[in-house]
Amino acid sequence: MQNSGSVWVVDDDQSIRWVLEKALVQADIDRECFADAESMLQRMEDELPDVVISDIRMPGMDGLELLQRIRENHPELPVIITTAHSDLDSAVASYQQGAFEYLPKPFDIDEVVAVAERALAQVRERGKGTPKRTSSGEPTPEIIGEAPAMQEVFRAIGRLAHSNITVLINGESGTGKELVARALHRHSPRVNAPFIALNMAAIPRDLMESELFGHEKGAFTGANTRREGRFEQANGGTLFLDEIGDMPAETQTRLLRVLADGEFYRVGGHTSQRTDVRIIAATHQDLEGLVRRGDFREDLFHRLNVIRIHIPKLSERQEDIPRLMEFFFDKAAKELGGAPKILLPETQQFLSSLTWPGNVRQLENTCRWLTVMASGREIHLSDLPPELGRNDVESAGEQETQWQELLCQWARTELVSGKQHILRDAVPAFEKALIDVALAHTRGRKRDAAELLGWGRNTLTRKMKELESDEG
Numbered sequence: 001m002q003n004s005g006s007v008w009v010v011d012d013d014q015s016i017r018w019v020l021e022k023a024l025v026q027a028d029i030d031r032e033c034f035a036d037a038e039s040m041l042q043r044m045e046d047e048l049p050d051v052v053i054s055d056i057r058m059p060g061m062d063g064l065e066l067l068q069r070i071r072e073n074h075p076e077l078p079v080i081i082t083t084a085h086s087d088l089d090s091a092v093a094s095y096q097q098g099a100f101e102y103l104p105k106p107f108d109i110d111e112v113v114a115v116a117e118r119a120l121a122q123v124r125e126r127g128k129g130t131p132k133r134t135s136s137g138e139p140t141p142e143i144i145g146e147a148p149a150m151q152e153v154f155r156a157i158g159r160l161a162h163s164n165i166t167v168l169i170n171g172e173s174g175t176g177k178e179l180v181a182r183a184l185h186r187h188s189p190r191v192n193a194p195f196i197a198l199n200m201a202a203i204p205r206d207l208m209e210s211e212l213f214g215h216e217k218g219a220f221t222g223a224n225t226r227r228e229g230r231f232e233q234a235n236g237g238t239l240f241l242d243e244i245g246d247m248p249a250e251t252q253t254r255l256l257r258v259l260a261d262g263e264f265y266r267v268g269g270h271t272s273q274r275t276d277v278r279i280i281a282a283t284h285q286d287l288e289g290l291v292r293r294g295d296f297r298e299d300l301f302h303r304l305n306v307i308r309i310h311i312p313k314l315s316e317r318q319e320d321i322p323r324l325m326e327f328f329f330d331k332a333a334k335e336l337g338g339a340p341k342i343l344l345p346e347t348q349q350f351l352s353s354l355t356w357p358g359n360v361r362q363l364e365n366t367c368r369w370l371t372v373m374a375s376g377r378e379i380h381l382s383d384l385p386p387e388l389g390r391n392d393v394e395s396a397g398e399q400e401t402q403w404q405e406l407l408c409q410w411a412r413t414e415l416v417s418g419k420q421h422i423l424r425d426a427v428p429a430f431e432k433a434l435i436d437v438a439l440a441h442t443r444g445r446k447r448d449a450a451e452l453l454g455w456g457r458n459t460l461t462r463k464m465k466e467l468e469s470d471e472g
């Protein structure tokens, strides 16, 4: 395809300029590179490019200010923002100030070129303009995430900032689903109306409909007054339905009806109520699986699953753990008093290597626990709570005597109850426990697990087979 038009690149990093220039040459796109925003603006006094690609953080004028200047003087000129220091603020600000696209680094060079081509095509068409600018109002909630997977989340929030679209957030418990839902609300046109969060798993089934839709006086025993439901309270705003997979079938049907016609009836009511509520739903479950098993309505699933944001587990963004902990130590110090705790490098390394099944929430709780319990300012391995499996000598010793004591108790009970050949049960159970732990530790890599156990790989495979057939 022939490319007409020119792309100007501004980035203070020479190697990025070099890579981009090469890629643009290869794509047959006219280009010019600048090391700072000022020189590009100066050049713009004589001539204009068709598309600009700009870094955010640069000495002198930064990319967002450049973007703003360009939007003021040349509102039709598409600007693609790239940045290595991405956070939610810059993603949202870029889109809100009318960036054509926002690409966190390290970016895929083909993607940058593809986006530039898309922008050029748009210029050629002279069709629609770039998105309009709106002011964001409140400050953003702090969401920490430098890991690539979190960058994608920020990008999605930024992109959705102007829309009222239904969003389905997916992610394990404690990964920050509610935080993301709140950010979506804050950056939406609904920011001045309420955000109401409801956890479907926490509401008793028989109260769920009245919670959501309200009830009339006398609708059921105990309904002594008329009560507004959450849909009414959230009118004009956002309703965040957490753990949507736990919503009972009857409620699913009613929710579907509201989503379809924007109307609902209070429990025991006969006049329909109109409502304008944006739904953001979240789940840690596999909703498609629930649909296949007939536990979740397929039509409702499709209504909710318009845009999906996946939030990665904490163990998939280990690089964010130190910053998150620093953030939670600061927060805990403010709440509980005192100076924020600091992690020693070995503690930080150990904590970053854990799997954190409770994700960011567990990390936050651990920071709060340490703020209260650790005596010094610096956190040593020995300060860590025992459930994190700290491996200092003292606690390993304690644990050893504990399990041996339990084993003796078990053996005594077996013998008292007349069992014989007790090793036949105990040894496989013992081996299975160690194998399971070793495999979990190496995330299923058998070769490494065998090494940790002190066996050859073949022995481990054979043992696993034997144990499987024992079980079966």
Ligand SMILES: Nc1ncnc2c1ncn2[C@@H]1O[C@H](COP(=O)(O)OP(=O)(O)OP(=O)(O)O)[C@@H](O)[C@H]1O
Binding pocket: 142, 143, 144, 145, 171, 172, 173, 174, 175, 176, 177, 178, 179, 180, 242, 284, 324, 327, 360, 361, 364
């Ligand atoms: N990236 C992050 N940066 C800062 N704080 C975070 C981040 N992610 C989560 N948190 C904090 O961790 C806690 C748990 O987050 P949140 O309640 O949003 O998780 P969730 O996925 O909705 O959990 P659940 O599914 O169990 O309701 C909150 O206190 C939240 O502020």
